[in-house]
Amino acid sequence: MSSRSAMDDMKKVANSSCNDGLLLRMGLNDNKAGMQGLDKEKINKIIMEATKGSKFYENELKKDQQVNQRIEKMMQLKEKITAQQLLKAQLQVDKLVMELEQSRNLGSTIVHIDMDAFYAAVEMRDNPELKEKPIAVGSMSMLSTSNYHARRFGVRAAMPGFIAKRLCPHLTIVPLNFEKYGKVSKEVREILAEYDPNFMPMGLDEAYLNITEHLEERLNWPEDRRRFFFNTESTTGVDEDGMNMPAKFNEDEVSSSPVLFEDNTSLMDDDLQQRGPSVENSVVFGTSAEEVVKEIRFRIEQKTQLTASAGIAPNTMLAKMCSDRNKPNGQYRISPERQAVLDFLKDLPIRKVPGIGKVTEKMLKALGIVTCSELYQQRALLSLLFSEVSWRNFLDISLGLGSTHLEKDGERKSMSTERTFSEINTAEDQYSLCRELCRDLAQELQKEGLKGKTVTLKLKNVNFEVKTRASTVLSSVSTEEEIFTVAKDLLGTEIDSVAPHPLRIRLMGVRVSGFLTEEEKKYQQKSITSFLKSGKEIGFLRLQTSEKSNQEYFTKNLEAPHRGSFFDQKRAARQLNSGNISPNKSKGKQLIPDDKSSANFVEETKKVTDLQNSSVCTVFTCPVCFEKQSSNSLEELNRHIDECLSGMCLKDTVEISKNDSSRENTPSFPPQFKNEYVDKCQKNKTHQLAGTDQSAIISDSSANNSTEKFGQIIPDKSPRERQPGNLSDIARNMCMKQCLFPKRISEDNEDGFDKTEHTEGTSSSCFFEAKEDSVLVCPVCNSEQKTTNLVSFNRHVDVCLNKGLIQELAEKEDFPTKIYNVENSNRVFSGGLSKGQQYTNPSQGTKRSGVTASQSVSKKAKSSNSKHTIEMFFK
DNA sequence: CGGATCGAC
DNA sequence: CTATGTCGATCCG
Numbered sequence: 001m002s003s004r005s006a007m008d009d010m011k012k013v014a015n016s017s018c019n020d021g022l023l024l025r026m027g028l029n030d031n032k033a034g035m036q037g038l039d040k041e042k043i044n045k046i047i048m049e050a051t052k053g054s055k056f057y058e059n060e061l062k063k064d065q066q067v068n069q070r071i072e073k074m075m076q077l078k079e080k081i082t083a084q085q086l087l088k089a090q091l092q093v094d095k096l097v098m099e100l101e102q103s104r105n106l107g108s109t110i111v112h113i114d115m116d117a118f119y120a121a122v123e124m125r126d127n128p129e130l131k132e133k134p135i136a137v138g139s140m141s142m143l144s145t146s147n148y149h150a151r152r153f154g155v156r157a158a159m160p161g162f163i164a165k166r167l168c169p170h171l172t173i174v175p176l177n178f179e180k181y182g183k184v185s186k187e188v189r190e191i192l193a194e195y196d197p198n199f200m201p202m203g204l205d206e207a208y209l210n211i212t213e214h215l216e217e218r219l220n221w222p223e224d225r226r227r228f229f230f231n232t233e234s235t236t237g238v239d240e241d242g243m244n245m246p247a248k249f250n251e252d253e254v255s256s257s258p259v260l261f262e263d264n265t266s267l268m269d270d271d272l273q274q275r276g277p278s279v280e281n282s283v284v285f286g287t288s289a290e291e292v293v294k295e296i297r298f299r300i301e302q303k304t305q306l307t308a309s310a311g312i313a314p315n316t317m318l319a320k321m322c323s324d325r326n327k328p329n330g331q332y333r334i335s336p337e338r339q340a341v342l343d344f345l346k347d348l349p350i351r352k353v354p355g356i357g358k359v360t361e362k363m364l365k366a367l368g369i370v371t372c373s374e375l376y377q378q379r380a381l382l383s384l385l386f387s388e389v390s391w392r393n394f395l396d397i398s399l400g401l402g403s404t405h406l407e408k409d410g411e412r413k414s415m416s417t418e419r420t421f422s423e424i425n426t427a428e429d430q431y432s433l434c435r436e437l438c439r440d441l442a443q444e445l446q447k448e449g450l451k452g453k454t455v456t457l458k459l460k461n462v463n464f465e466v467k468t469r470a471s472t473v474l475s476s477v478s479t480e481e482e483i484f485t486v487a488k489d490l491l492g493t494e495i496d497s498v499a500p501h502p503l504r505i506r507l508m509g510v511r512v513s514g515f516l517t518e519e520e521k522k523y524q525q526k527s528i529t530s531f532l533k534s535g536k537e538i539g540f541l542r543l544q545t546s547e548k549s550n551q552e553y554f555t556k557n558l559e560a561p562h563r564g565s566f567f568d569q570k571r572a573a574r575q576l577n578s579g580n581i582s583p584n585k586s587k588g589k590q591l592i593p594d595d596k597s598s599a600n601f602v603e604e605t606k607k608v609t610d611l612q613n614s615s616v617c618t619v620f621t622c623p624v625c626f627e628k629q630s631s632n633s634l635e636e637l638n639r640h641i642d643e644c645l646s647g648m649c650l651k652d653t654v655e656i657s658k659n660d661s662s663r664e665n666t667p668s669f670p671p672q673f674k675n676e677y678v679d680k681c682q683k684n685k686t687h688q689l690a691g692t693d694q695s696a697i698i699s700d701s702s703a704n705n706s707t708e709k710f711g712q713i714i715p716d717k718s719p720r721e722r723q724p725g726n727l728s729d730i731a732r733n734m735c736m737k738q739c740l741f742p743k744r745i746s747e748d749n750e751d752g753f754d755k756t757e758h759t760e761g762t763s764s765s766c767f768f769e770a771k772e773d774s775v776l777v778c779p780v781c782n783s784e785q786k787t788t789n790l791v792s793f794n795r796h797v798d799v800c801l802n803k804g805l806i807q808e809l810a811e812k813e814d815f816p817t818k819i820y821n822v823e824n825s826n827r828v829f830s831g832g833l834s835k836g837q838q839y840t841n842p843s844q845g846t847k848r849s850g851v852t853a854s855q856s857v858s859k860k861a862k863s864s865n866s867k868h869t870i871e872m873f874f875k
Numbered sequence: 876c877g878g879a880t881c882g883a884c
Numbered sequence: 885c886t887a888t889g890t891c892g893a894t895c896c897g
Binding site: 063066067144145157158202203204205206354355356357358359360454456466467468469470471472514 | 876877878879880881882883884
Binding site: 051414464513 | 889890891894896
């Protein structure tokens with residue numbers, strides 16, 4: 001039972017204006033040691049007193065009401081269900097049940113290992129002073145876990161320390177020490193790996209193993225291979241520091257005893273006797289699954305002096321529930337027979353099922369469902385009240401179905417970081433905090449080489465109300481600046497929304513999701529490769545700024561006819577190919593490459609290389625003005641392009657503004673250009689559905705054009721982002737040529753590339769912000785892009801361009817696939833996941849929690865540090 | 876897609 | 885004296 005459910009009980013008490021008093025004091029009940037404890041009512045009363053009236057509690061009540069409303073809605077729905085509908089559903093569901101039953105697989109042996117009160121156990125092991133005391137690990141704000149002694153007082157994981165103190169004034173609260181837990185965890189994992197090299201850790205203190213293979217091999221093992229020795233050192237209780245250690249902590253119902261295992265199912269004294277003639281101080285384990293797991297637990301305890309509980313079952317869901325059965329320091333097995341599974345589930349409360357939490361439990365309870373067999377009985381009804389995914393999951397649960405193998409790490413879907421702190425209410429602090437979060441997140445993203453398209457800002461105000469605001473940009477972000485650019489926008493909107501009141505928050509988080517698919521990554525890789533070569537390998541590259549190794553330049557010329565714009569060509573190519581285009585089978589594949597143009601590209605590129613190598617005068621097509629240029633050197637060509645660009649800049653300024661041309665740094669839109677722009681937009685109108693095809697030339701651009709507003713276009717500044725972006729640069733400049741884009745203004749940015757580092761501060765003026773809710777029309781795909789800033793709009797354009805161009809390139813087989821980092825050309829970015837990373841397991845039953853050990857460690861450590869830094873804001 | 880919600884540890 | 889976390893997934897509109 002968690003503190004949350006204690007809280008729920010309290011709500012009931014409060015809501016029914018219940019009596020207080022009546023506090024049974026029991027202490028001596030089932031507790032041989034005479035250990036003091038509190039009964040449930042008393043616990044609830046104390047929790048209530050501590051919590052009542054707090055903002056937190058108010059919010060809990062509110063959330064509760066929302067759940068109640070959901071339930072009410074569901075009940076109304078239920079009322080409308082006719083007998084006939086139900087019957088039909090019953091038939092359909094039962095058909096599915098038959099299928100599921102047929103596919104039932106009892107052939108695997110899955111083990112779930114769960115360390116008992118892990119953090120607390122480690123702390124007690126390492127500090128004998130704590131041995132007999134009630135302790136919890138965490139802080140005054142939040143506890144991670146407690147030992148079994150403290151649990152008698154109702155002190156549990158996820159309970160704030162200050163409340164725990166009221167429940168148990170003698171409680172010792174030990175601060176978290178993730179490094180230590182990580183070490184111990186590693187020791188345990190080393191053992192587990194021997195039984196299943198592909199075992200699946202779930203956090204620091206849990207793991208799934210598939211021991212099916214091990215069991216087979218083990219049958220042929222000689223006894224000696226199954227013999228393990230008692231570690232006399234650890235059982236006499238001396239650890240490295242020479243401190244006296246108890247072999248186990250034990251404050252539980254189970255009396256402490258010197259036997260190996262205390263639970264009913266594991267080794268007993270006579271059990272040990274039966275193990276036959278044994279070498280002194282050793283024990284031999286059998287070949288059954290139970291024996292294997294006993295062996296594992298034995299070895300864990302010998303090695304770490306910590307106990308673990310375990311479950312053995314034909315699938316992960318059942319194994320997990322089994323490990324809970326004889327906790328602590330026990331194990332349980334469901335034998336691989338259908339009936340055994342069903343017996344196990346029969347009276348099992350649904351809440352015990354992984355994946356069914358507080359809310360689901362309550363909803364099902366409203367339908368009279370508490371146990372798994374009731375869940376099965378109501379399968380028809382559930383199929384009418386819940387989503388497909390939900391009720392099918394319910395069905396799997398009630399049949400005892402789950403994953404029978406440990407799935408490979410899936411791909412991570414998002415990454416985030418968040419922090420709780422004492423109230424922050426000034427915009428300045430909020431922005432700098434936001435930046436800090438972005439920085440941390442960017443670091444983590446970079447570790448895994450991930451870039452995402454959606455940035456989500458999460459805020460929790462001082463009333464514990466949580467808000468999330470998301471914005472998806474069309475080119476992936478990964479650096480601090482990129483993320484912050486989007487996040488600060490979202491934050492600004494929120495600050496504005498409560499103005500003139502300050503935004504009073506106690507938590508802020510930033511998340512990036514919408515990672516590139518493997519497909520998209522490939523394209524990126526290829527594009528990077530083709531456009532970025534490091535060091536001497538410079539093919540057709542030019543140093544953007546001499547100081548920086550930020551080499552980038554146009555590596556692609558577009559084929560003639562040079563008269564048409566890039567977009568015209570694009571459109572033409574598309575039309576040409578439209579016959580072959582199968583309607584978007586999958587995202588990011590919309591564009592069939594134009595063989596002709598890509599062939600042409602390769603040719604041109606070759607010319608470039610030739611130029612480089614032979615210094616023969618060659619003719620190029622300038623990507624800006626589309627004039628043929630003959631030159632002897634790259635320098636000369638570059639100079640031409642520079643001139644071209646700077647010439648463009650002046651005359652190609654475009655801005656469509658509302659009436660507020662006075663907005664600083666936002667030049668007003670010359671009427672003639674405006675007309676041209678609008679014309680352009682209108683010409684391109686079609687009936688194609690916007691959004692269904694990124695690269696569609698066509699889309700409806702009618703809405704709100706008159707309120708459009710452009711600001712400065714600035715390319716993304718991050719080198720990493722820039723690498724694949726050369727095409728975009730070309731295209732952007734082409735856009736300028738087309739007078740579709742506003743001009744960039746800053747003199748620092750004459751060539752359109754931001755050379756300056758972003759500096760601290762929230763008002764970095766590296767780009768202009770469009771008025772909120774601007775709708776810009778992408779000159780590539782002509783679709784309307786709602787945006788609050790130009791950076792995101794630029795990204796969209798980048799993507800549009802990249803999609804078309806990169807895919808052309810991708811078709812060329814001989815494209816190298818290595819990726820070079822400009823900043824460090826030794827490093828190769830690979831899209832692959834490294835070991836120990838998060839993943840999503842799509843199959844039922846096994847859902848891995850988000851973070852690896854090390855991530856958790858660093859994040860939590862950061863979290864506590866940051867609290868201080870934040871508090872310093874207020875002095 | 877964006878936002879809220881759920882569940883896990 | 886105060887004081888209730890952090891992550892990823894999924895569902896719903």
